[in-house]
Amino acid sequence: MPHPRAAAHALALQHLDLADTIAANFARRTIHPFDDLRQVAIIGLLKAAQRYNPSGGRPYRPYARTYANGEIIHYLRDSGFAIKVPPTWRDLHASGQKLLRQGLPPGQLPQRLGITAARWQEIQEACSITVVALPPEI
Structure with a gap:
């Protein structure tokens, strides 16, 4: 019996180049290693794939980009400053x-x-x- 999320995982895996692009963009602007940011972006792709509804009329890539960017932004926020800095x-x-x-x-x-x-x-x-x-x- 296939994994219940096999289709979502396959969809996310088809777009690993998107995770690479997004991670590289953040790696250039931060001190965080590309590989760490890539892993976080892939988590975003997986979350997007689980929630994606193709009948909604929106292509997967822009939808997934939003999730991958959001995951990295949350990661950076959580691993950044210990105090709230304006x-x-x-x-x-x-x-x-x-x-x-x-x-x-x-x-x-x-x-x-x-x-x-x-x-x-x-x-x-x-x-x-x-x-x-x-x-x-x-």
Whole structure:
């Protein structure tokens, strides 16, 4: 007897190239490895395949893309900052890091970003706290 979700799994497997494309896009923009993001995108494809109704008139690929993107976004959110950091701060932090990589002296950074030195210090501290995953106890 075939697995009850065999058809959904087969549908998802036909679109692994979509998972690769989406994972590569996020891997370029984040510090997360492509292989990890690919696995998460495949989970999204599987979820989409389970919920997909071909009689709805929408092709599978755009439907699956939404699920795969959503899975990765949730994964990044859950494995990201340990505290809630405002999006404006995350943007300022990313801009500041880019300017530093381009060679801007650290002392000039707050002025270049249009913020005070104290605010930049606060943003740096908030954005440097990350979640550390501990292995489950055996």
